[in-house]
Amino acid sequence: MSEFTVRGSFKSRGGQQSFETTIEAPNEDVARERTFATFGSKHNVKRTQMEVTEVEAR
Template identity: 65%
Template sequence: MSEFTVRGKFQARDGWQKFETSIDAENENVAEERTYTNFGSQHGVKRTQLEIEEVEAQ
């Protein structure tokens, strides 16, 4: 497993908020899916309210 840094923005109550998070995953696609899953479960953000701009391997 590799570590990926995922950057993007999500729709918050007062507009779009930028984020950066580190995810352990097998590849970039899995890292992107885990980001969607984490934001959905922890913050209640739907996939349409999340824009991933960059996935970068560490």
């Protein structure tokens, strides 16, 4: 598995909140999906409220 750095933003109570996280995944699509799942569960944010701007292999 490879490591990917995922950057983007999501809507929070105070406005847009930027994020950067490192995800271990076999490819970029899986890294993006795991990011949606992780932030959705931790921050109670729906996928439509999130925007992933960059997925970069490390």
